[in-house]
Amino acid sequence: MSSFDESIVEQAALAWLADVGWAVRNGAEIAPGEAAAERDDYGQVVLAQRLRDALGQLNPVLPADALDDACRKLTRPEGAELMVHNRSLHRLLVDGVTVEYRDASGSIRGAQARVIDFDNPARNDWLAVNQFSVVENKHSRRPDVVLFINGLPLAVLELKNAAAENATIWSAFQQLQTYQAEVPTLFAPNALLAVSDGVEARVGTLGAGREWFKPWRTVAGDTLAGAHMPGLQEA
DSSP, rough: TTOOHHHHHHHHHHHHHHHTTEEEETTTHHHHHSTTSSSTTOOOOHHHHHHHHHHHHHHHTHHHHHHHHHHHHEEEEEEESSSHHHHHHHHHHHHEEEEEETTTOOOOOEEEOOOOOOOOGGGSEEEEEEOOOOETTTTTEEOEEEETTEEHHHEEEEEETTTTTTTHHHHHHHHHHHHHHGGGGGGTTTTTEEEESSSSEEEEEEEEEGGGGGGOBSSSSSSBBBBSSSSHHHH
16 A cells, blocks of 8 residues: 555546546646647636637637637636636536627627537547646646646546545545635636545535535446446546
8 A cells, every 4th residue: 555646546537537538638748838838828727729629610600700709708707706707607618608790791690609519528629637737826736637628627636645644535625625715717617626535536516515525426427336446437
């Protein structure tokens, strides 16, 4: 057990994600300034080109200015507080983004730009990034794994070492609370939070108390996972 550490939990999580179709990148590889950079600075939490590409694929009849409008609304949510931002973005994810554009005749037209294809999940862009650094208001934080769908950070996983006496899933839960307070922009689009020590795991949502973080008992959503399966793999 002495050789078991947090990095092993992280790598196991990434391997399980890869097995079900997620692309996996290390945060340092796509960091600002790198050859494969996917953002301009550490304050940006949306992978803008992935978002723009996904919007173009999901809304092929919309012109470029409409897609640009959708990008702006998705990266600049309404309201001054995190929970307000989160509710606003949730509506856009589910209902689509209302956009306006000029058609060929010069008339103003309106449309709903789809952000996620719920009917055909394979059409979306799935990316898991470990050690994704975020800087906001002089705070620098690096969650263990951030899950992006179409460039939007929709889930954050915080992991601990089951062999460490004081590093429990609840210390990971508390760390997520710190992240939310110090780098709230990362959590504006958030749909899922998860904590795990590689064996035990809990999932919850933004704003949920500890009592509402529950085990995830199924892999595919239709049957219970086997009792031998680690909680993190189920989640």
